[in-house]
Amino acid sequence: MTAKSETEPVLAPTSTAPAVRLRGAELSYGSRVLWSGLDLDVAPGEFLAVLGPNGSGKTSLLRVLLGLQQLSTGSVEIAGAPARRGSNRIGYIPQQRALDATVMVRGSDLVGLGLDGHHWGTGLRGRRERQRRVAAALRAVEATEYARMPLGLLSGGEQQRLRVAQALVSDPSVLLCDEPLLSLDIAHQRKVSRLIANQARQSGAAVLFVTHEINPVLPLVDRVLYLVDGRFRIGPPDEVMNSATLSELYRTDVEVARVGGRLVVAGTDDHDHHVQEAEKA
Numbered sequence: 001m002t003a004k005s006e007t008e009p010v011l012a013p014t015s016t017a018p019a020v021r022l023r024g025a026e027l028s029y030g031s032r033v034l035w036s037g038l039d040l041d042v043a044p045g046e047f048l049a050v051l052g053p054n055g056s057g058k059t060s061l062l063r064v065l066l067g068l069q070q071l072s073t074g075s076v077e078i079a080g081a082p083a084r085r086g087s088n089r090i091g092y093i094p095q096q097r098a099l100d101a102t103v104m105v106r107g108s109d110l111v112g113l114g115l116d117g118h119h120w121g122t123g124l125r126g127r128r129e130r131q132r133r134v135a136a137a138l139r140a141v142e143a144t145e146y147a148r149m150p151l152g153l154l155s156g157g158e159q160q161r162l163r164v165a166q167a168l169v170s171d172p173s174v175l176l177c178d179e180p181l182l183s184l185d186i187a188h189q190r191k192v193s194r195l196i197a198n199q200a201r202q203s204g205a206a207v208l209f210v211t212h213e214i215n216p217v218l219p220l221v222d223r224v225l226y227l228v229d230g231r232f233r234i235g236p237p238d239e240v241m242n243s244a245t246l247s248e249l250y251r252t253d254v255e256v257a258r259v260g261g262r263l264v265v266a267g268t269d270d271h272d273h274h275v276q277e278a279e280k281a
């Protein structure tokens, strides 16, 4: 052993690592390439919006980070270690699927599942800590009132708030959100957006936020990853969400305008509804 190595501090492998790192990443299903050559670092505290039309591979990207889907080529790391299933550093709000009315699991039990893999010791102390965290997460999404009811009897928006609580309960360092605002009313969209932003700004989580509608989170977004047909762009919203860049990505004329602080995108099937919304306003 050299004198240098004896005096150097031993750094944890995660201390300088980005929260998420992809290098030369490609994902293909058979001959279909969803994306390739993807190099991406997401820093702790960063809020990355992931956009693109249906089928462009947004959910598949989250599945890669969750260790549920293998890359075809390249590497993926979470806080300096290879992505793996069941990592308790990751909170995940999955794309919403309506639950059958026969699902009898209670909301509070669903939220508690977000703590699986976390150990605060066995016995009373560990159980109390678990209960305290679940109760705080339920309060944060205003779900305490119905947390003891079977999930199948709750409305879509109520179920969604419980999924958000489940993702946040473990204070994750990476938060993966797949269209988390769907089926929430405007007031709860704002509250949930704020909770997710707090996880980034206050707890230093890296947030990857898949969405078809950037406007509700536009003030929170640091960078955008925009996927179209195997092509992609990464950068601050103004660098990506402009007519030239989106026209190049979609290979057709796309108009992007700022209207009263909102982005209005026209010329893609994916975005034409934004124009209708702006016309209604």
Ligand SMILES: Nc1ncnc2c1ncn2[C@@H]1O[C@H](COP(=O)(O)OP(=O)(O)OP(=O)(O)O)[C@@H](O)[C@H]1O
Pocket: 029, 034, 052, 053, 054, 055, 056, 057, 058, 059, 060, 061
């Ligand atoms: N295991 C799989 N085997 C083969 N094809 C798959 C598999 N998983 C996903 N796909 C295909 O990959 C494409 C990308 O799917 P993905 O769900 O990632 O898209 P997305 O961008 O999230 O779309 P959306 O906006 O509709 O949610 C889709 O065409 C899908 O059918």
